[in-house]
């Protein structure tokens with residue numbers, strides 16, 4: 457008999473096909489142990505790794521749910537996720553990681569398609585209408601955004617479709633049509649039309665209010681995001697007069713929370729123009745005047761700031777999975793802030809960047825805190841504090 461502390465009773469019927477929950481064969485305590493060991497293997501050479509912070513209820517934590525569509529040979533419409541490593545759609549009506557209401561909205565849209573003669577997009581022919589659906593929900597505000605990603609701009613009987621879905625889900629606060637006519641793996645296209653509501657939702661994290669547009673990045677597990685950001689702010693230990701950089705800032709969450717928690721002056725940099733627009737609105741919505749955001753490649757932004765002899769006290773960095781680049785890290789060393797707080801969703805690239813920083817500068821990792829943002833999956837988030845030491 458197994459002596460597991462707790463078995464994962466919610467195991468999913470499409471576990472192997474979907475491939476999204478790579479650790480579902482392990483109980484939640486075993487998953488945390490697996491992640492702890494992985495982070496230690498990669499990062500303990502830099503400093504002691506704190507115990508991973510898990511979730512109390514590690515289910516239905518995803519506030520953003522995405523579905524692909526496919527029509528089979530018998531004309532049956534399927535919605536779900538791509539089978540891992542392929543573009544074959546695995547039918548899924550509900551998932552243990554996803555928001556329950558978001559899953560229900562996706563099923564309802566799928567069931568409405570035939571009565572509106574809406575076809576699904578065929579990747580082989582490049583023909584058909586509906587490519588993807590994206591649902592984002594603000595867990596604190598209960599505002600819901602439905603994004604319909606279509607292959608073509610013309611949306612016949614769109615008003616009736618909007619009415620029909622709102623009748624079933626009056627809690628939807630905005631509906632957006634995103635048009636993606638390209639043969640691409642990217643889900644969202646460049647152009648969009650607001651069909652209902654404001655075209656964005658809002659959510660609250662760490663006491664601050666944030667606007668989130670369809671194409672802006674927003675952390676997908678808000679419960680654990682508060683834990684993660686709480687650690688990042690604790691590591692920065694702001695006293696009230698510091699100049700802080702929030703690089704790879706998305707909609708400005710970390711910088712805004714830092715400004716509310718004592719930063720004297722905050723400057724954010726982000727590549728995605730929609731996210732920067734959200735960040736500027738978010739600073740105003742939170743009554744902050746000591747904060748500015750720039751649309752820029754983070755490496756270019758850092759190089760320019762270093763050349764202008766900027767001397768920030770604290771640099772927050774939260775790059776995508778690929779980690780940071782040499783331009784960024786060299787400029788960071790040149791600027792020489794007192795503290796660097798590195799938030800990472802990929803311990804492999806984090807290890808690479810920490811190796812570069814610690815070998816080429818006086819920085820040393822002081823604290824490494826893993827936070828479980830993605831239960832049942834193999835993904836791991838960490839926050840690291842680096843300070844300068846005399847050698």
Ligand SMILES: C[S@@+](CC[C@H](N)C(=O)[O-])C[C@H]1O[C@@H](n2cnc3c(N)ncnc32)[C@H](O)[C@@H]1O
Nearest residue numbers: 673675704705706726727728753754774775776
């Ligand atoms: C992991 S997210 C973090 C966002 C934000 N700190 C948060 O917690 O919501 C990474 C962000 O980096 C942005 N990004 C990706 N490459 C970038 C680059 N080269 N320069 C600046 N921002 C970039 C993405 O658009 C995304 O918003």
